[in-house]
Amino acid sequence: MRRSVPVRATRPRPSTTPGRPDQLRRTARAQRDLWGERHHPQFPSTEQEFTLSRTARRLSAALAAAVVLASAAPAASAAPAAGSSGRWWTGPATVAARGTDLYPESVAWDPTRRAFLVGSAQAGTLSTVGLDGTVRELAPAFGMVSTLGIKVDLPRGRILVAYSDFWIRQAMPLPQPPTSGIAVYDLVTGQLTQRIPLFEDGGASFANDLAVDDDGAVYVTNPASATIVRIDPDGHAAPLVTDPRLAPEVVGDNGIVWHPGGYLLVGHYETGRLFxxxxxxxxxxxxxxxxxxxxxxxxxxxxxxxALVVVRNANGRISGVPDGKDSVTVLRSYDGWRSARPVRTADRWPVEGPTAAAVTPYGTYVLSGHILALQTGHGPTPEFTLRRL
Incomplete structure (x- = not known):
């Protein structure tokens, strides 16, 4: 893969929006309120994973049972879910969002707005989704691209979005060279502040998902290549690692998360392996x-x-990935993610084509954005669904 040309970060100028300091203070309060003093206060260290006490295991089992009972509630009702801070919140079992032709592929939770963020595989926009299903555009499209993986980076006050014209290029000829990378938006205003081009080397131009580490470095997967790219805090991009096990025959490495233990977890779509x-x-x-x-x-x-939530789907069947199915699996590891086992599996997910999940104070919500309908031309779809696990 050709190395991306280093791109110097364009640091956002201080906003003149009235009340911005108050908004940033609210952002900090939201982080403490929802996640505690640290970003992920309940993550055990590697040593703690080995020495989890019986009391903690019993408590985890009790909480898991409570979540199972909550998810069994009727879709139209609201049921309590445990927040990560130990508080109990009330949220809907299902969010039916009205967004014709958005086809969102990824979702993130924005604690400053207490709303979901979704992109659009067709329109290239960034939108908020309220718990009542109300969809509002936060940022317009900046070109003929799909907006895919989304991460809210609270400490740095930004929203990071992977974008690519890979799917659009497969459907129609485009007057632009292959386009792919990471878009950076201001968390408060929603304004686009920076674009970092990645993978712009022809057919392998497909930035798909991303993760952010504690220092602000960004890691990006590309299902059309065997390379994970790292963007340093100053905005310079370079390959982190290339490994043949990440390479695709059809669709390769896809979902990615940063673990506070100091490593990434990366899923491979067609093989179903986790790295x-x-x-x-x-x-x-x-x-x-x-x-x-x-x-x-x-x-x-x-x-x-x-625990790691893995969202699976059968969308790849049209491309030659026969073994996928619409389901959600929760994995847990006790050895620093050298191995893991399922602790819960929701087979036959009730809404076709789930693609992503967002962890919220109301529980984990799984997105079904009708991507398969977009790929097969069976749209338009008047709504998309976020359903609590």
Whole structure:
């Protein structure tokens, strides 16, 4: 893969929006309120994973049982869900969002707005989704691209979005060269402040999902290549690692999360394998031992209790990935993600084509944005769904 030309970060100018300091203070309060003093207060360290007490295990089992009971409530009703700070919140079991032709592929939770953020595989926009299903555009499209993976970076006051014209280019000829990268938006205003081009080397131009580490470095997957790219805090992009196990026959590495233990977890869509990737020194890629592969693994999300939510779908069947299915699996590891086992599986997910999940104070919500309808031309779709796990 051709190296991306280093791009110097354009630091956002201080906003003249009245009340911005108050907004930033509210952002800090939101972070403490929803996640505690640290970004992920309930993540155990590697040593703690080995020495989890019986009391903690019993408490985890009780909370898991409560979540199972809550998810069994009727879709139209609201049921309590445990917040990561130990408080109990009330949220809907299902959010039916009205957004004709948006086709969102990824979702993130914005604690400053207490709303979801979604992109658009068709329109290239960034929108908020309220718990009542109200959709409002936060940022317009900046070109003929799909907006895909989304991360809210609270400490740095920004929203990071992976974008690409890969799918659009497959559907129609475009007057532009292959376009792909990371877009940076101001968390308060929603204004686009920076674009960092990545993977713009022809057919492999497909920035798909991203993760952010504690220092603000960004890691980006590309299902059309075997390379994970790192963008340093100053905005310079370079390959982190290239590994043949990440390479695709059809669709390769996809979902990615940063673990506070100092490594990445990366899912491979077509093989269903999960990888642990260290980032310090010389990066090392090791496969996480699973009882069985999770073919069709798309978006992944790390919960504050250390469990990993893996969203699977059957969308790849039209491209030659036969083993995927619409389901959600929760994995847990007790050895620093050298191995993991399922602790919960929701087979036959009730809404077709789930692609991503967002962890919120109301529980984990799974997005079904009708991507398959877009790929097969069976749209338009008047709404998309966020359903609590």
């Amino acid at each position: 642990r990737v260290t980032t310090a020194g010389t990066p090392e890629v090791t496969e996480v031992g699973l009882p069985a592969p999770l073919a069709g693994a798309d978006g992944i999300a790390l919960r504050p209790d250390g």
